[in-house]
Amino acid sequence: MDKLARMKELVATLNEWAKLYYEEDAPVVSDAEYDRLYDELRKLEEEEGYSLKDSPTHRVGGAPQRKFEQSKHLKKLYSLDKCQTSEEFYEWCARIEKALGYLPTLTCEYKFDGLTLNLLYENGKLQKATTRGNGTVGEVVTAQVKTIKKLPTSISFKGRIEIQGEGILRLSNLEKYNATAAEPLKNARNGAAGAIRSLDPSVAAERGLSFMAYNIGYSELELDTQQSMHKFLVDEGFEVEGGWRTVNSAKDAMLFAAETEEERPNLDYLIDGVVFKVDDLRLRDEIGVTEKFPKWAVAYKFKADEMTTELKDVEWQVSRSAKLNPIAILEPVDIGGVTVSRATLNNYGDILKKQVRIGDRVFIRRSNDVIPEIMGVAQRQEGAKFIEKPTVCPVCGSPVEESGAFLYCTGKHCAPQIISALDHFASKDALDIDGFSEKTAELLFNERHIFDGVGLLSLTKEDMLGLEGFGEKKIGNLIASIEKAKHTTLDRFLFAIGIEGIGKKTARDLQKRFKTLEGIMSASEEELLEVDGIGDILAKNITDYFSDEKNRDYVERLIACGITIEEPEEADGVFKGMRIVLTGSLPTYRRGEATALIEGAGGEVAASVSKTVDLVLAGEDAGSKLEKAQKLGIKIIDEDEFKRMLGI
Ligand SMILES: [Zn+2]
Known part of the structure; x- marks a missing residue:
């Protein structure tokens, strides 16, 4: 294909995608896929020295739609120059230095992933909220934006000022x-953008949006740095990120x-x-802008964490808890440097809600350490x-x-559930029975009808004689490993018994x-919720587990097998x-650093303030927790x- 034909093709495709993305909030490809074609087009344009009239490289963001009232921003909202590697960033720095x-x-x-908004305040009142639109003219969405609970509708500054941020x-x-929607939202970005650009403000109210302020556009206030903008935003009560x-x-x-990239999976937003x-606004003037973006x-x-690919098939796997889990088989796709060919569809209810069918192109999301979804x-x-x-x-x-939403196997002796539970029980982060593998679990279940931890811990040499692949020496080793594993720690024991959702952390x-x-077995949901990382669902899983007579009995019988639980060693230090x-x-x-210091000095980080908390370490913008303390x-x-x- 010659270059002109390829450029035409790229322009047509990108414009179609952009239309679906900006005007209908119904993207059909991930941002990374869009960016890839966009970069290819820009490169071709550079090589050829010209661009087509309707090339998306001329545009800033999406064109405003007709259905909303239009409004011109007092000051243009630029889009940003982008880089993806540290080399590119160092090049950018070199240009500034020059x-x-x-x-x-x-x-x-x-860099928030939502919808950019421009809010105009006059006489201390929120007068108008607009989308960025094409950077010069946006859509008026004041009623939608006013549904944001934490957004100040009045501020102490009385002059004209444009506050910019992300919905x-x-x-x-x-x-x-x-959890309750008839049609679930595919992601938070579209959830926010779709709500703000819905003509019905109740959609935005129902979803519960937030506004993250990060910039000031036109302003009658004297500002000399980004720091002073940030301080103004904080002082006036806008939500800013930490x-x-x-x-x-x-x-x-x-x-x-x-x-930040490391912290990303822990954040409550995209x-x-x-x-x-560049912090200093006067320096920005010196550095200047291009047609599309500021150079400062x-x-x-x-790296991308979302892609689209074809769903080729669905397999059902039986889990430790007898749940049938739908596993999506995908046309392999690269997501941020990792090839993904399987993903979870969560459960049958989720399949119905998302209306996914075999053969469809689907959105796949992958974040650190989590199964792609x-x-x-x-x-x-x-x-x-x-x-x-x-x-x-x-x-x-x-x-x-x-x-x-779930399907369960009712079989009392469904092999995979039992084998994988046995394997889990003996695994490295659980009781850590050296020399035990899934194969051993399979053998013991099939040949000796061992089906739980009690059976496993009660194994004798005689029981094992005659098992394929197990000579006298190997049997001796395994029995010794089992004996050794009986002396364990509380976290290993908790992980081993396999309460749903309880990972090693x-x-x-x-x-x-x-x-x-005993402390955990008798803990109330309220007490459990005080533990960092435990939410309503996990807290309930734990209390449900221990209030079930069968499970209490199982735990007792495990202890009766000779399990001893070592008291955790506490680090010595000032926070002991x-x-x-x-x-x-x-x-x-950063939060992670402070946590490590506290734990290193014998302390424990709690999620919420209650009477059992000894100390609160507060920084800037500390909110309700500080008040409660x-x-x-x-x-x-x-x-x-x-x-x-x-x-x-
Ligand atoms: Zn089964």
């Missing part, structure tokens, strides 16, 4: 909404990017990168087949029982908080035995005091 003779202070902030949907709110900081070197900027800006700011984009249909393919609901267990043939957190098995709550953003430490009379310290206590 323009100024040195690298000035840069501000670092998250987002928190992931916790997305989950809440999707990772904000300034740096004085390119290296520190990349450190911020690396830390970000797709970080943004760096750059977005550093993270199908978010929804990108494009329905003709002839796509319904995913059939299994009526019998694919492994043992027992009837399948439906309970809520949660097990460790439970151990830290409750210290003894203390429960500490972190809130707000600290001047220098003050009310309860709990000691509050800042980072300086924290460092003094640690002697650093």
Whole structure:
């Protein structure tokens, strides 16, 4: 194909995708796929030295739609120059250095993935909210934006001022909404954009949006730096994110990017990168702008975590808890450097809700350490087949029982459940029985009818004689490993018994908080919720598990097999035995760093403030937790005091 034909093709495809994305909030490809073609087009245009009239490279964002009233921004909203590697970022820094003779202070902030909004305040009142639109003219969405609960509708500054930020949907709110929605939202970005650009403001109200402020456009207020903008936004009560900081070197900027990317899976909202800006506004004027974007700011984009691909088939797997889990078989696709060919469809109820069919192109999302998930249909393919609901267990043939959104195998002796539970019980992070494998579990179940931890721990040499592949020496070793494994720790024991949703980290957190098995078995949901990382569902799973007579009996019988649980060793230090709550953003430490310091000094980080908390470490923008701590009379310290206590 010649270059002109390819350019025409790219322009047509990109314009079609952009229309669906911006005007209908119904994307059919991921951002990464869009960017790939966009970059190809830009490169061709550079090589050829011209561009087509309707090329998307001339455009800033989406064109405003007709159905909304239009409004011209007082000051143009630019889009941002992008980079994706540290080399590209260092090149950007080099250009700044060339323009100024040195690298000035840069501000670092998250790049939110939502819908950019421009809010006009006059006489201290919110007058108008508009989308960015094409950067010059946007759509008026004041009624929709006013549904955002935490957004100040009045501020103390009385002059004219444009406050800019991102309309987002928190992931916790997305989950809440999707739990009951007839048609679940595919992602938080579209959930936010779709709600704001719905003519009916009640849609936005129902989803519970947030506004993250990060910039000031036109302003009658004297501002000289991004820092002063940030302070203004905080002082006037706008929500701003916690990772904000300034740096004085390119290296520190990349450190911020690396830390943020690591933090990304823990955030309650989507970000797709970080943004760096020259802090000093006068310097910005010196550096200048291009037709499309300012030269004094750059977005550093993270690796893609969403892609589209074809759903080729669905397999049903039986889990430890007898659940039938639908596994999507995919046309292999690269997501952020990892080839993904399988993903979870969660459960049968989820399949119905997302209306996914075999043959469809689907959105796949992958975040660190989590099984990739199908978010929804990108494009329905003709002839796509319904995913059939299994009526019998694919492994043992027992009837399948439906309970809520889930399907369960009713077979009492369904091999995979039992084998995988045995394997889990003996695994490295559980009781850690050396030399035990899934193969051993299979053999013991099939040949010796061992079906739980009690059976496993009661094994004798005689029981094992005659098992294929087990000579006398191997048997001796395994029995010795089992004996050794009986002396264990609480977190390993908790993980081993396989309470649904309790991973090794949660097990460790439970151990830290409750210290003894009895303590956990008698903990109330309320007490469990105080543990960092335990939400309503996990808390209920734990209390449900221990209130079931069968399970209590199983635990007792395990102990009777000779299990001894070692008291956890507590790190010695200034915070020994203390429960500490972190809130707000600290001047220098990130949350993970502060947590490590507390734990290293024998303390424990608690999720919420209650009477059992000994200390609150508060930074800037500490909200309700700080208030509650003050009310309860709990000691509050800042980072300086924290460092003094640690002697650093
Ligand atoms: Zn079965």
